[in-house]
Amino acid sequence: MNRPANTKGARRERDRRIRINAWASNHxxxxxxxxxxxxxxxxxxxxxxxxxxxxxxxxxxxxxxxxxxxxxxxxLEATNRLTVYLAPDISEQSISEVREALDSSELVSSLQFISSEQAAEDFARWSGLGDVLDSLADNPLPAAFVVQPSSADAGALSSLQELLNGLAGVDLIQVDQRWLxxxxxxxxxxxxxxxxxxxxxxxxxxxxxxxxxxxxxxxxxxxxxxxxxxxxxxxxxxxxxxxxxxxxxxxxxxxxxxxxxxxxxxxxxxxxxxxxxxxxxxxxxxxxxxxxxxxxxxxxxxxxxxxxxxxxxxxxxxxxx
Amino acid sequence: MIRFDDVSKRYPGGHEALKLVSFDMGRGEMVFLTGRSGAGKSTLLKLLMLSEPLNQGQILVGGRNIHRLPANKIPYYRRRIGVVFQDHQLLFDRSVYDNVALPLQIDGYDKHEAARRVRAALDKVGLLSKEKLNPMTLSGGEQQRIGIARAVVNRPQILLADEPTGNLDPQLAAEIMALFEQFNQIGVSMLIASHDLSLITRLRHRILTLEHGQLIRDEHHPSRSGASPG
Structure with missing residues (x-):
């Protein structure tokens, strides 16, 4: 009681430090x-x-x-491409007609052609089944156009689909988006x-x-x-x-x-x-x-x-x- | 130091362990609590340790009604009280040293200070040389002395003991009691429950006698504080 306050305070401070140390060492x-x-x-x-x-x-x-x-x-957002498969027995003439029709359409922003030979090559490369293809007399894979529509709008897509359906030599239109x-x-x-x-x-x-x-x-x-x-x-x-x-x-x-x-x-x-x-x-x-x-x-x-x-x-x- | 005011305790099931017990115990006093088994000695100590709730009355320790303490204050109250059990309650998964150090760990002592106090307490009970042993390998009397060292290591103001000599032969029992008297002489208030009347009457301290939960006798003997330390 009679001890000076600072000594007492110092002691309390020391006790507090000891307690914190003990607490930490207990942890x-x-x-x-x-x-x-x-x-x-x-x-x-x-x-x-x-x-x-x-x-x-x-x-x-x-x-x-x-x-x-x-x-x-x-x-998914980036790709809404269509793959347009052409009839197997299509002539070069018909292919260029389809290409022209698509090129001139405002609905198409870009176009890529995959010949049936290239398709066979790709398939052989990633499937490892090249031998199977070789053993066939004819290449069963059709040529195709990969079409990038200029608009993702539903109306634009359906008019594009209409346009494609009207072209001679188009066999199958596949929307790549579906599997995605x-x-x-x-x-x-x-x-x-x-x-x-x-x-x-x-x-x-x-x-x-x-x-x-x-x-x-x-x-x-x-x-x-x-x-x-x-x-x-x-x-x-x-x-x-x-x-x-x-x-x-x-x-x-x-x-x-x-x-x-x-x-x-x-x-x-x-x-x-x-x-x-x-x-x-x-x-x-x-x-x-x-x-x-x-x-x-x-x-x-x-x-x-x-x-x-x-x-x-x-x-x-x-x-x- | 300790005051009981009309304290009653009924256990669930209706057994009335204490009935309107009142007594007052001064600071530094050494008091024996006696009576047959079931008279309420252990219950009285448990009420003091706050390990049982009471039904009526109040218990003041250092002027505070201990059964009104908020739950988060109870641990700090218990640290001021040393307890010696009949079955010593030592932990056999650790050494003698670690058993005695437990209350200091709980109280957050720093390791060096704790070591100093543990050794002092073990020295006091004469077991300093056995600090590294497992208490299981020691005799009953030695185990009880470790229990005592553990109870006093934190320098409590009050020491409670419940039949501390219950399992010991007369000579060891007398040694334990002599140890308690030494602690009493340095100012620790002691409340010791024992049914060994012949031993405690010889020691000439105050004796409270319980019978069927009631305090029936409170005998004061001349203090031995003048006696020279053994």
Whole structure:
């Protein structure tokens, strides 16, 4: 009481610093101790992590599938080309008549001719079935015009279609857009599925970590009761379990990422071959840095939340009634 | 220091463990609480540790009604109270040292200060040489002394003990009681529940006797504070 105020203040400041240091070192001790505990029970830990990893792998995998399909649908707006297949027995004369008609039309902005020989060559190149074509007496592939309409307007497209239908030698008009539209539909379907799965499997991860934490709490009942009587706060008693939840989530997420990378590695060769056949701009894409960060942070967060829920329920039951 | 005002405790199911118990205990006093099993000794201590709610009356510790403490203050109240259990409640997954250090960890002591205090407490109970052992490998008397070291390491103002000598032979029991008297002499208020009448009457401290939940006797003995330390 009689001590000068500044000494007292200095002492309080020192006490506060000691307390903050102790709090920080308690966090560090908890973080390290929980890892030691995980390593002390390698089989149980590995199984929990594997379950979490597999639960997270599924949405991650679908997400990757979706972003690979997205490469095609992203270009959807740009392409509304028509492919105009010509009759197989068409004469050079008729071909140039069709070309003239299209060239002079305002509805067409650009035009590309693919002869039946070139079509056969392309087909042989990307299908690897050149021998089959060679064995045929005649080239079965028709010549075609790839038409880029000048306007994406529906009315303009239908008058273009009318014009084409009126030309002699035109066999089949294929709107390239249609398969892309279907692809976009599939892609949307995958996106929705990913979202639903993420929600469902997030709950699964919550339950898995919650249940593991519940077991850990039960195993440490005696310790919790003693600490409670010695004046440990809820936060102090909960801390090791929350760290455990974070580690479960984080390492489970890492497990999912490793499984995903393994699968992608295994799929790279056939998937790249398939994608490149659609054009050199298409490549197998993985989860990417952001995706991986979201996966790891999200799973760590879920692990923490699962632990938090388990801890608040079970600690309350163990401590003061 | 500790004051009970008409405290009653009924357990769910109707068993009335304490009926209108009132007493007052001064700072630095050493008090024994005796009575047969089931007389309410443990319940009384549990009410002081806030591990059971009470039904009636109030308990003041240092002038504060402890059962009115908000939940977030309870841990800090408990840190001021050392508790010794009959079954010592040691944790067998860690060393003697770590058991004794637990209250200091909880209270956020820095490691060097904690080490100093743990060693001082272990020295006091004569087990400094066993700090690295697992308490499971020690005898019952030694385990109880570790429990005592853990209870006093935080220098509590009040020490509660529930049958601390219940599992020990008479000589070890006397040693434990002598240890308690030493702590009392440095100013710690002590409330010790024991049914070992022959032992506690010999020690000549105040004795509260419970019977069927009621305080039936409160005997004061001459203080031994003048006696020279052993």
């Amino acid at each position: 560090r001790d908890c973080a390290l101790d929980t890892i030691r505990r995980m390593l002390a029970q390698p089989v149980a830990t590995a199984m929990t992590l594997a379950v979490i990893g597999i639960a997270l792998l599924l949405p991650a995998l679908l997400y990757v599938a979706g972003s690979n399909l997205g490469q095609f649908t992203d270009r 539209e279907r692809l976009a539909g599939i892609s949307r379907l995958i996106d929705r599925t990913v979202m639903t799965l993420v929600v469902i499997l997030a709950f699964a991860v919550l339950f898995i970590t919650g249940n593991s934490i519940r077991t850990l709490i039960a195993n440490r009942q005696a310790e919790i009761r003693v600490m409670d009587l010695m004046g440990a706060t809820r936060g102090y008693m909960a801390r090791p379990f929350l760290y455990m939840g974070i580690w479960y989530g984080l390492f489970g997420g890492l497990m999912a990422w490793l499984l995903l990378q393994g699968m992608l590695l295994f799929l790279t060769e056939p998937a790249t071959a398939l994608l490149v056949s659609y054009g050199p701009q298409y490549q197998l894409v993985g989860l990417g840095g952001t995706g991986a960060a979201v996966l790891l942070l999200g799973s760590a967060g879920l692990g923490w939340l699962g632990a938090k829920l388990a801890v608040s329920r079970h600690l309350r039951a163990l401590t003061r009634s």
